[in-house]
Amino acid sequence: MNDQRDNTADDDKRSDGGLIGRVIGSVVAPVVDHVDVDEVVQRVDVAALVDQIDVDQLLDRVDVDRVLDRVDVDHLLDRIDANRLLDRVDPDRLLDRVDPDRLLDRVDVDRLLDRVDVNELVERTEIATIITRSTTGVFTQFLDVGRTQVIGLDQVTQGAAARLRGRGREIPPSPTRAAESLDRVRLDPSDRAIRMQGRFAGSVSRFLAFMIDQFVIGVVFGVFALLVQAAIRVVIDSTFELDAERTVMVIAYVTWAYIYYVGSLAGSGRTIGKAILGLIVVEANGDVLSGRSAAVRTLAFPLSFLVFGIGLLLGLFRRDRRELHDLIGGTAVLYDWDATTAKRREEVLAS
Numbered sequence: 001m002n003d004q005r006d007n008t009a010d011d012d013k014r015s016d017g018g019l020i021g022r023v024i025g026s027v028v029a030p031v032v033d034h035v036d037v038d039e040v041v042q043r044v045d046v047a048a049l050v051d052q053i054d055v056d057q058l059l060d061r062v063d064v065d066r067v068l069d070r071v072d073v074d075h076l077l078d079r080i081d082a083n084r085l086l087d088r089v090d091p092d093r094l095l096d097r098v099d100p101d102r103l104l105d106r107v108d109v110d111r112l113l114d115r116v117d118v119n120e121l122v123e124r125t126e127i128a129t130i131i132t133r134s135t136t137g138v139f140t141q142f143l144d145v146g147r148t149q150v151i152g153l154d155q156v157t158q159g160a161a162a163r164l165r166g167r168g169r170e171i172p173p174s175p176t177r178a179a180e181s182l183d184r185v186r187l188d189p190s191d192r193a194i195r196m197q198g199r200f201a202g203s204v205s206r207f208l209a210f211m212i213d214q215f216v217i218g219v220v221f222g223v224f225a226l227l228v229q230a231a232i233r234v235v236i237d238s239t240f241e242l243d244a245e246r247t248v249m250v251i252a253y254v255t256w257a258y259i260y261y262v263g264s265l266a267g268s269g270r271t272i273g274k275a276i277l278g279l280i281v282v283e284a285n286g287d288v289l290s291g292r293s294a295a296v297r298t299l300a301f302p303l304s305f306l307v308f309g310i311g312l313l314l315g316l317f318r319r320d321r322r323e324l325h326d327l328i329g330g331t332a333v334l335y336d337w338d339a340t341t342a343k344r345r346e347e348v349l350a351s
Helices: 002-033 037-042 046-051 057-061 064-069 073-077 082-087 091-096 100-105 111-114 118-123 126-134 138-164 189-196 205-233 245-267 274-279 293-318 324-329 340-349
Strands: 278-285 331-335
Touching: 138 189, 138 205, 138 274, 138 293, 138 340, 189 340, 205 245, 205 274, 205 278, 205 293, 245 293, 274 278, 278 293, 293 324, 293 331, 324 331
Parallel strands: none
Antiparallel strands: 278 331
């Protein structure tokens, strides 16, 4: 019974709602039909309406992600006229707004340098020529020519000794490389000098370096002796003569020569003479010369002059060109100068 009452009540409400809707519809519909929409729109004050809009609240209700998801970027870019866009760019104003410090702070210099091909950069510029011309002094050219010619004399001398032993012409070995035959190879002096670098030096180069060193030792010792003699005459005896003290002079000269050789070789592997001729003294295996080897080699050096210099002549007949004092000291002498730069200098000057 209760259910029947409820159903009846619901039917009454629906019938009432339907009645009201029909009444309102019969009134509103004719009114809407008689409204002139264009006239209504014209009478709307758009400015006042826009002023009533809360832009911040409107933007807060916009879902930016959904908007961007619905944007077709490719289609948008296709409609952009890049030329017109660039024409409207003011480069001066754009550059004025660039902060160079911030820009440089974001540059990874290490990665940038890793991508630079230095060899290609040098080849595409005049850097090599500039360097070559800047180091082309008269003395440097003289050294280049002199060293190249001396290497040629080494080859002639060593080649003659090699033929006596039934061997052909060859580029000498090095502590880490074997000798190379020159029977079928024709090299100009500059290329030959380049090929010789790091290989055992010949007897002519070594002898000339020795003569230069003796000159340096003698000049320095003579100047120092005169200074000592002058000091003694002023302080002690006005008639003092160093020439009368021959034993003292010999001991002083030998001591100075020993200090000169050991100090120079232990410090850089070169004496002044060897530096001028482009030679370096190393361990027999090619390692940097030690102070002990320099001292032993210098002590053994006079032995190479005994019995008509047989110890020196050993270098003419050995492929490694090592002499008696080299064998005793466990050392070797190599060509060691920048023959490649010398050839470049020659080419630049010839151009």
